[in-house]
Amino acid sequence: MDVDLMMRVYPFFLKAAVVTIELSVLTTILGLIMGSLGAAARLSRFAALRWIGAAYVSVIRGTPALIQLFILYFGGPQIGIQLDAFSAGVIGLGVNIGAYMTETIRGAIIAIDKGQREAARTLGMSQVQSFRKVVLPQAARLMIRPLGVNINALIKGTALVAPISVIELTYTAQRYIGSTYKPFEMFLLAGVLYMVIIYVTGRGIAWLDRRARIV
Amino acid sequence: MGLDFSVVPKFLDIILLGVLWTIGITAGAAILSFFGGIFFAVIALYTHWIIRLPFRLFEWLFMGTPLLLQLFLIYFGLVQVGIDLPAFVAGVIGLGLHFAVYNSELIQTAIVAVDRGQMEAARTLGLSRGQALRKVVVPQAVRDVIPPIGNNMIALLKDSALVSVIGVSELTLSAQRAIGRTYRPFEFYVVAAAFYYVINLGMEWVLRRIERRIQAAR
Numbered sequence: 273m274d275v276d277l278m279m280r281v282y283p284f285f286l287k288a289a290v291v292t293i294e295l296s297v298l299t300t301i302l303g304l305i306m307g308s309l310g311a312a313a314r315l316s317r318f319a320a321l322r323w324i325g326a327a328y329v330s331v332i333r334g335t336p337a338l339i340q341l342f343i344l345y346f347g348g349p350q351i352g353i354q355l356d357a358f359s360a361g362v363i364g365l366g367v368n369i370g371a372y373m374t375e376t377i378r379g380a381i382i383a384i385d386k387g388q389r390e391a392a393r394t395l396g397m398s399q400v401q402s403f404r405k406v407v408l409p410q411a412a413r414l415m416i417r418p419l420g421v422n423i424n425a426l427i428k429g430t431a432l433v434a435p436i437s438v439i440e441l442t443y444t445a446q447r448y449i450g451s452t453y454k455p456f457e458m459f460l461l462a463g464v465l466y467m468v469i470i471y472v473t474g475r476g477i478a479w480l481d482r483r484a485r486i487v
Numbered sequence: 488m489g490l491d492f493s494v495v496p497k498f499l500d501i502i503l504l505g506v507l508w509t510i511g512i513t514a515g516a517a518i519l520s521f522f523g524g525i526f527f528a529v530i531a532l533y534t535h536w537i538i539r540l541p542f543r544l545f546e547w548l549f550m551g552t553p554l555l556l557q558l559f560l561i562y563f564g565l566v567q568v569g570i571d572l573p574a575f576v577a578g579v580i581g582l583g584l585h586f587a588v589y590n591s592e593l594i595q596t597a598i599v600a601v602d603r604g605q606m607e608a609a610r611t612l613g614l615s616r617g618q619a620l621r622k623v624v625v626p627q628a629v630r631d632v633i634p635p636i637g638n639n640m641i642a643l644l645k646d647s648a649l650v651s652v653i654g655v656s657e658l659t660l661s662a663q664r665a666i667g668r669t670y671r672p673f674e675f676y677v678v679a680a681a682f683y684y685v686i687n688l689g690m691e692w693v694l695r696r697i698e699r700r701i702q703a704a705r
Contacts, residue, residue: 347673431553
């Protein structure tokens with residue numbers, strides 16, 4: 273193992289890790305927004321909205337994220353959407369993970385017993401109030417862990433922006449493998465950084481989950 | 488520039504060839520990940536810690552890093568140690584190992600859940616430990632996790648698009664080739680997505696049938 277080389281190039285990997293973290297954070301935020309909208313659509317009273325929500329989940333989960341990203345980044349200009357690689361990465365990955373989060377959020381909401389909502393309604397709360405004050409707080413607790421699983425997948429998924437030349441961890445590893453012919457060393461550098469990011473995120477989610485517990 | 492799907496039919500042969508390669512690579516990697524998953528699970532549960540340790544390390548590394556990075560490691564790493572495999576083989580190995588790790592997690596849980604009495608009964612009947620595992624415990628455990636393993640295989644199909652990056656001429660790379668000649672990325676990527684979607688639907692259909700069979704057999 274060429275430790276000297278690793279010591280020489282690791283600052284570039286650290287810089288790339290920052291980009292991976294930025295991508296992960298922004299994608300998480302967009303994913304949560306899309307997931308909430310998606311879940312709302314899927315649980316809507318209106319058939320048209322339910323249908324749109326179902327189509328969103330089905331199409332996005334039924335096709336590769338890489339292709340979705342390519343359609344947005346390379347195909348976008350043809351339909352008037354011109355994005356730089358980083359923005360395309362965030363939007364593409366966010367819309368993608370949003371479909372998975374839609375199912376997570378929807379699952380947590382329908383897991384809350386119907387009686388809870390009926391009881392709230394009986395107490396004179398409006399439909400919106402009963403959802404906001406009774407169903408959602410309970411569902412939110414149930415969501416934390418499965419959303420954590422989505423976020424874990426999302427962090428690893430940010431590697432998909434390497435082929436559209438966003439200079440994040442995987443792209444950096446690929447470039448240095450090409451110029452140094454040391455695939456194992458470069459894998460290790462990038463891999464350790466990914467695992468640190470995933471570990472810290474996992475601890476954060478476990479902490480949130482503990483705090484949200486009632487008992 | 489506008490959209491013009493009329494250029495697609497001329498390249499349909501390239502795309503369909505890509506579809507075949509995608510199905511081939513998915514099938515190859517699925518088989519490898521299935522048996523690899525069983526292998527890793529048995530090692531994790533039944534071997535001495537000295538043997539177990541490197542496997543744990545490998546598992547840990549493969550679960551914590553992106554598949555794309557692993558593909559680069561396998562493709563270029565094998566070349567470095569003097570094994571020059573065709574991209575297709577490297578792709579099957581990379582995808583197969585990646586999903587073997589995930590399958591192993593499922594199978595481990597299932598093996599533990601199979602009643603201890605099953606192993607004891609098999610041993611009492613004179614089967615060796617290996618035989619008992621192979622003929623009694625593992626088959627029952629695997630049956631229990633066919634549905635989640637099936638979901639992993641559907642994820643594998645979608646992740647097979649990543650091997651285009653190391654130069655396997657599957658569906659995604661075929662679309663790229665057509666784009667290189669026509670400069671129509673939107674049209675060809677949408678067509679590729681449509682094919683993935685159809686294969687995906689087919690796999691889901693098969694999986695549901697298998698699930699129903701298992702349910703009925705119980």
